Amino acid sequence: MIDIQHISKKYKGADNFSVTNLDLSISEKEIFGLLGPNGAGKTTLISILCSLIKPTSGTFSIAGLTYQKNKNQLKQIIGIVPQEYALYPSLTAFENLKYFGSMYGLKGKNLNTKINSALEHLGLLAFAHKKIDTFSGGMKRRINLIGSVLHNPKVLFLDEPTVGVDVQSKNVIIAFLQDLNKNGTTIIYTSHHLNEAETFCTRVAIIDHGKLVVKGKPQELITQHPGANNLEDVFINITGKALRDHA
Numbered sequence: 563m564i565d566i567q568h569i570s571k572k573y574k575g576a577d578n579f580s581v582t583n584l585d586l587s588i589s590e591k592e593i594f595g596l597l598g599p600n601g602a603g604k605t606t607l608i609s610i611l612c613s614l615i616k617p618t619s620g621t622f623s624i625a626g627l628t629y630q631k632n633k634n635q636l637k638q639i640i641g642i643v644p645q646e647y648a649l650y651p652s653l654t655a656f657e658n659l660k661y662f663g664s665m666y667g668l669k670g671k672n673l674n675t676k677i678n679s680a681l682e683h684l685g686l687l688a689f690a691h692k693k694i695d696t697f698s699g700g701m702k703r704r705i706n707l708i709g710s711v712l713h714n715p716k717v718l719f720l721d722e723p724t725v726g727v728d729v730q731s732k733n734v735i736i737a738f739l740q741d742l743n744k745n746g747t748t749i750i751y752t753s754h755h756l757n758e759a760e761t762f763c764t765r766v767a768i769i770d771h772g773k774l775v776v777k778g779k780p781q782e783l784i785t786q787h788p789g790a791n792n793l794e795d796v797f798i799n800i801t802g803k804a805l806r807d808h809a
């Protein structure tokens with residue numbers, strides 16, 4: 563489904579590569595977790611796969627489509643949930659979602675039904691006509707998520723979808739994503755929540771300093787690392803205890 567070959571990225575003016583010669587294949591209907599310390603290159607990789615930035619070298623395809631040849635088709639089959647909220651604060655939740663839907667050519671009754679159904683699924687129907695600037699962080703994240711799936715993407719990319727949300731919102735978000743996945747959506751997400759990734763993901767890859775260090779099913783990785791009881795132990799084992807501060 564997703565085939566990544568020798569992807570590297572060096573930002574303009576940067577001294578180092580943010581992603582280095584990365585190869586990865588992700589199958590249809592996987593829930594794939596990209597894990598790694600701050601600055602490892604997770605957002606950079608997701609941004610490349612979403613065609614938001616161009617790789618310095620290397621290629622990738624999604625469902626056989628490439629950004630060089632099939633940019634518009636590619637946009638239609640993917641959904642993107644960015645780290646930052648991409649919402650208009652002075653518009654209501656419903657108005658924001660109508661706007662998102664219209665960007666994918668959706669309109670009328672069909673769009674309204676989809677919006678209402680997703681709002682209900684994510685516990686937000688009662689707030690449909692309230693302005694976004696009155697929403698909590700967890701509510702905004704759920705609206706952002708709905709906006710990215712109205713067009714039924716085959717592949718959904720999420721950059722830390724559960725950061726800064728309470729446990730209740732997190733559980734609703736994870737359950738919603740699991741339902742999408744059961745209905746055929748392949749999910750690729752980045753997270754620092756290793757407990758969450760351990761139970762949520764079919765496979766994970768740990769990235770460090772722009773390189774893919776290890777990949778596999780969470781339980782397999784735990785078994786392969788002597789003394790590891792969970793994915794966090796594996797993570798520390800692989801990436802070490804040093805802080806990754808930089809400016």
Ligand SMILES: Nc1ncnc2c1ncn2[C@@H]1O[C@H](COP(=O)(O)OP(=O)(O)OP(=O)(O)O)[C@@H](O)[C@H]1O
Nearest residue numbers: 573574576580598599600601602603604605606607
């Ligand atoms: N626009 C940019 N210009 C220059 N360097 C950048 C840019 N964006 C990211 N970087 C650098 O690329 C490296 C990887 O950053 P990236 O945001 O992809 O990491 P990450 O794994 O998503 O980190 P985090 O977990 O903190 O979100 C870092 O060293 C970062 O400083």
